[in-house]
Amino acid sequence: MSITPEQRLANIEATVFGGPNVKSTPLTVLSADGRIGPGVFVITKATAAALTLNAPVAGDDDGKTLRILSTTAEAHTVTASANALNGNSSTALFGGAVGDCLNLMAFNGVWYVLPSTNVTLS
16 A cells, blocks of 8 residues: 555644644633633742633543643633543643643543643542
8 A cells, every 4th residue: 555745744634733734722811810721821829729610521522631831830720511521520620830731631521631730630
C-alpha cells in the first residue's frame, strides 16, 4: 500500500502535534471567580478562585478538554455537578502552589482527570 506525500505529512503531523495544521488554543485569564468550560485557563486571582464547571453533554462534548493552570499560591476550587468528575466526585481542590494544574477530558457526560499536578478530587 502506498500513500501520497500529503497523507504521509498529515500522518506525521497527527502523531507529533495531535493533528494536521494544529493551531494554538485560545487562552482565558481568570482574575475572578466564575464559570468555566472546555478550553485553556490560567488563574491569576490573588485569593482562592471559586470556579464552576458544568457537566459535559454526552456525545456532543466527548473528547473536549479543559486545562487549568494556577499562577498564584492559593487553594482554588472547581465545583461541578454530582459525579461529574471521574464519575464519583464533584469538587477539585488545588493544593495551593504556583504551577498546580488540572487537566480534564469529557466522555459520556463525565469529566475525566488526565495527568494533573497537586489537585485532589472529592
